[in-house]
Amino acid sequence: MTAAPNSEAILPAQGIEAPRSGKVDPKYLRKGSSRGNFEMVTWVFMRVSGVALVVLIFVHLYTNLMVGQGIHQIDFAFVAGKWANPVWQFWDLTMLWLAMLHGTNGMRTIVNDYAEKDTTRMWLKSILYVSTTVIIILGTMVIFTFEPCLVDDSGQLLEHAPSFCQNVVN
Amino acid sequence: MWSWVGHRITGVGIFFFLLVHVLDTSLVRVSPEAYNAVIGAYKHPIMIAGEIGLVGAIVFHAFNGLRIILVDFWKQGTRYHKQMLYVVLVLWLVTMVAFSARHLMLFIGGE
Ligand code: HEM
Numbered sequence: 001m002t003a004a005p006n007s008e009a010i011l012p013a014q015g016i017e018a019p020r021s022g023k024v025d026p027k028y029l030r031k032g033s034s035r036g037n038f039e040m041v042t043w044v045f046m047r048v049s050g051v052a053l054v055v056l057i058f059v060h061l062y063t064n065l066m067v068g069q070g071i072h073q074i075d076f077a078f079v080a081g082k083w084a085n086p087v088w089q090f091w092d093l094t095m096l097w098l099a100m101l102h103g104t105n106g107m108r109t110i111v112n113d114y115a116e117k118d119t120t121r122m123w124l125k126s127i128l129y130v131s132t133t134v135i136i137i138l139g140t141m142v143i144f145t146f147e148p149c150l151v152d153d154s155g156q157l158l159e160h161a162p163s164f165c166q167n168v169v170n
Numbered sequence: 171m172w173s174w175v176g177h178r179i180t181g182v183g184i185f186f187f188l189l190v191h192v193l194d195t196s197l198v199r200v201s202p203e204a205y206n207a208v209i210g211a212y213k214h215p216i217m218i219a220g221e222i223g224l225v226g227a228i229v230f231h232a233f234n235g236l237r238i239i240l241v242d243f244w245k246q247g248t249r250y251h252k253q254m255l256y257v258v259l260v261l262w263l264v265t266m267v268a269f270s271a272r273h274l275m276l277f278i279g280g281e
Binding site: 050066074077096141 | 178181182184185188189192193195196198199201202203205206209212213218221225228232235236238239242243269272273276277280
């Protein structure tokens with residue numbers, strides 16, 4: 001055999017059958033464990049969400065920072081302008097959920113790797129899951145209950161309200 | 171090995187930034203003043219440098235994440251994992267030169 005690049009990385013070793021499902025003695029299949037195939041589902045989720053996040057985040061950074069006036073354009077009116085469009089509402093919502101779930105699952109892996117005491121692990125993961133829940137619910141509510149043309153008690157538009165509000169109120 | 175350390179550190183860093191970023195964005199539900207005041211902090215020169223660092227972390231995590239996915243799902247993935255790491259580093263450099271140049275130009279130009 002000719003030497004291939006990184007030949008030490010070729011797996012599996014020649015002549016040894018790869019452990020495909022069905023060819024494996026049932027006693028080696030991790031069926032019936034209480035974990036079910038949760039870890040496999042999260043493993044797939046990390047990859048599927050990762051691919052989606054590349055598109056979601058790169059477009060997010062491009063439209064907010066690379067076009068128009070870039071960082072200087074970011075203010076209340078800019079957000080109002082974007083969320084007037086349901087496509088951007090949906091975009092940001094998907095990005096929020098996928099990034100939070102992907103990030104939380106990644107953090108869960110890291111806690112499992114380094115926190116060796118059961119109680120420490122339990123505490124760290126509890127804090128993690130509570131934070132994640134709060135942030136996802138808060139972010140979702142902000143996107144759906146956002147009100148661009150806020151008025152004060154006398155019905156006057158608040159300062160810094162986007163210019164299109166002039167036509168909406170009064 | 172080092173790409174794994176880099177992937178882990180950038181993942182944690184991005185996660186904590188995301189928590190803060192959802193909180194600062196939530197201020198649009200408080201008032202335009204509150205949002206504009208806090209988001210104004212992102213326009214400070216030190217924060218501009220921070221943003222370049224943050225985007226650098228995201229772009230590395232994204233490209234290296236795609237490499238991990240290719241190693242897992244592409245037949246030749248394990249054979250070319252090293253070459254793919256060089257591709258990740260080159261693409262990262264190109265993206266970051268372009269991003270930093272544009273971000274700095276817009277920042278200086280719009281002052
Ligand atoms: C930009 C697109 C992204 C891609 C392509 C991506 C891809 C990946 C992949 C493939 C993994 C490995 C999962 C495993 O080994 O099972 C991973 C881990 C991780 N990701 Fe991402 N990710 C992205 C965005 C994010 C974001 C936005 C966050 C934070 C909110 C994040 C946080 C993490 C964390 C904390 C880990 C765990 C690292 C470890 O276990 O060493 N990632 N990512």
